[in-house]
Amino acid sequence: MAKSEKEKYWTPIIETMPRKEIEELQTKKLIHAVNYAYSNAEHYKKSFKEAGIKPEDVKTIDDFNKLPILYKDEIRERLQQTGDPFGGLLAIDFGEKILNIAASTGTTGVPTVYAYSWHDRQISSEQDSRLKWMKGYRPGDVFFMVGPRWHAYASQLFYAMDAMGLTVLIDCGYPLPFISKKHVMTMKTLKPNVYASPNISLYSIIEAAKSMNEDPRDVFSCCKLIDAGYGDVLTTAVRKRIEKETGIASENIFDSGGIAEPLWYYGDCEFHVGNHCLDDLFYTNVCDLETREPLAKGEKGECVITNLFSESLPIIRWGTEDMTIQDLEKCNCGRTHSRWTLLGRDAFATNIKGTKTFPTEIENALGDIPGFTEYFTILKYKKGPMEILKMKLAVDQTKIKDQEKFVKEVKSALKEKMGVESEIEVVKTIADLPFVGHKVIKVLDLTKEAE
Numbered sequence: 185m186a187k188s189e190k191e192k193y194w195t196p197i198i199e200t201m202p203r204k205e206i207e208e209l210q211t212k213k214l215i216h217a218v219n220y221a222y223s224n225a226e227h228y229k230k231s232f233k234e235a236g237i238k239p240e241d242v243k244t245i246d247d248f249n250k251l252p253i254l255y256k257d258e259i260r261e262r263l264q265q266t267g268d269p270f271g272g273l274l275a276i277d278f279g280e281k282i283l284n285i286a287a288s289t290g291t292t293g294v295p296t297v298y299a300y301s302w303h304d305r306q307i308s309s310e311q312d313s314r315l316k317w318m319k320g321y322r323p324g325d326v327f328f329m330v331g332p333r334w335h336a337y338a339s340q341l342f343y344a345m346d347a348m349g350l351t352v353l354i355d356c357g358y359p360l361p362f363i364s365k366k367h368v369m370t371m372k373t374l375k376p377n378v379y380a381s382p383n384i385s386l387y388s389i390i391e392a393a394k395s396m397n398e399d400p401r402d403v404f405s406c407c408k409l410i411d412a413g414y415g416d417v418l419t420t421a422v423r424k425r426i427e428k429e430t431g432i433a434s435e436n437i438f439d440s441g442g443i444a445e446p447l448w449y450y451g452d453c454e455f456h457v458g459n460h461c462l463d464d465l466f467y468t469n470v471c472d473l474e475t476r477e478p479l480a481k482g483e484k485g486e487c488v489i490t491n492l493f494s495e496s497l498p499i500i501r502w503g504t505e506d507m508t509i510q511d512l513e514k515c516n517c518g519r520t521h522s523r524w525t526l527l528g529r530d531a532f533a534t535n536i537k538g539t540k541t542f543p544t545e546i547e548n549a550l551g552d553i554p555g556f557t558e559y560f561t562i563l564k565y566k567k568g569p570m571e572i573l574k575m576k577l578a579v580d581q582t583k584i585k586d587q588e589k590f591v592k593e594v595k596s597a598l599k600e601k602m603g604v605e606s607e608i609e610v611v612k613t614i615a616d617l618p619f620v621g622h623k624v625i626k627v628l629d630l631t632k633e634a635e
């Protein structure tokens with residue numbers, strides 16, 4: 185491997201391994217993970233027995249896929265029955281080896297609790313070093329992360345930044361107007377060249393800059409890249425909007441995200457063709473949401489994740505309820521690990537006249553309309569298929585001269601691009617939308633309130 189090739193990757197040999205070797209490695213690690221989980225975590229002892237499978241029965245990936253899929257609700261149920269906050273998943277001594285304990289955001293219900301040991305954080309950080317290196321983070325860069333520091337992900341991310349030799353700007357992460365003004369000053373005076381945050385924090389800085397009579401393009405001119413997403417899907421429409429506002433070219437705007445419980449994180453490379461995941465650390469496949477059977481290559485289904493290294497909380501076949509498409513072809517960047525296109529939570533899909541509609545599809549349909557932002561809430565006003573799509577939109581008022589005309593444009597784009605009739609309510613700010621944690625509720629189920 186030439187020197188320049190080596191510099192493309194954090195761990196060149198692993199990241200460019202032939203698929204066959206990745207699968208052999210995954211099989212070995214899966215067998216170990218199954219035995220470890222069964223021997224150490226109460227939940228798996230019970231669930232494997234109920235499925236009639238002994239750890240020694242698992243010798244291949246096909247055998248492994250016969251194990252039951254684990255859903256968050258089972259952990260919540262066990263929490264209620266036994267009071268065990270980890271729902272029977274904890275495999276090490278509480279208090280002795282656990283480094284951090286955290287709760288998930290609670291996007292789909294009661295937050296679940298998960299833990300890191302020292303070993304878990306080391307490997308999770310390795311995951312971040314690889315993903316961030318792929319995006320162009322390099323030693324000596326000045327990194328500014330404006331995000332929720334209370335999320336356990338921050339622990340592994342900052343550890344990775346230290347390992348990679350970046351200078352980290354420490355600041356409060358809340359996207360509140362007065363704090364965002366301070367962030368504008370930080371950007372102007374300390375000039376970070378790598379900026380990372382959830383989209384909501386990025387927009388808050390852009391708005392703060394405008395309110396200070398600063399051009400957001402000048403504020404972001406010190407950056408070589410923006411790393412966004414972190415909880416929201418970075419659609420083409422959103423990428424274009426960020427480019428327009430900050431002046432950073434689309435190809436230098438990257439996507440980041442993940443799922444907290446299995447410690448599974450992902451990101452895109454310079455080709456932006458799906459999100460890369462690390463297959464030597466996770467075994468991930470796509471299953472039918474109804475039958476729970478593995479699906480063929482390229483089919484749309486639920487992403488099911490197994491963590492291959494976790495010591496504290498073994499995660500075997502975690503049902504994410506996220507609809508995805510997996511791509512196992514080698515990427516143009518030379519990486520051979522799987523790439524994922526995320527469509528969104530199945531819980532966020534809305535049934536309009538029998539057709540499943542995802543918020544990401546709405547974002548792409550409306551992305552070119554001036555004033556549209558990806559902050560909206562779909563109203564589920566009846567059980568089963570709905571006749572029309574009802575939604576509340578938080579818009580960028582500075583870009584809308586005539587609100588009636590804007591609503592008309594939105595309705596006709598939804599009709600033309602997605603074939604749906606709609607009822608649109610425009611709200612003044614993002615704060616007028618319903619929230620769960622730091623995220624806007626994508627689909628508000630009004631049928632539950634009516635019960």
Ligand SMILES: [Zn+2]
Nearest residue numbers: 453515516517
């Ligand atoms: Zn790639």
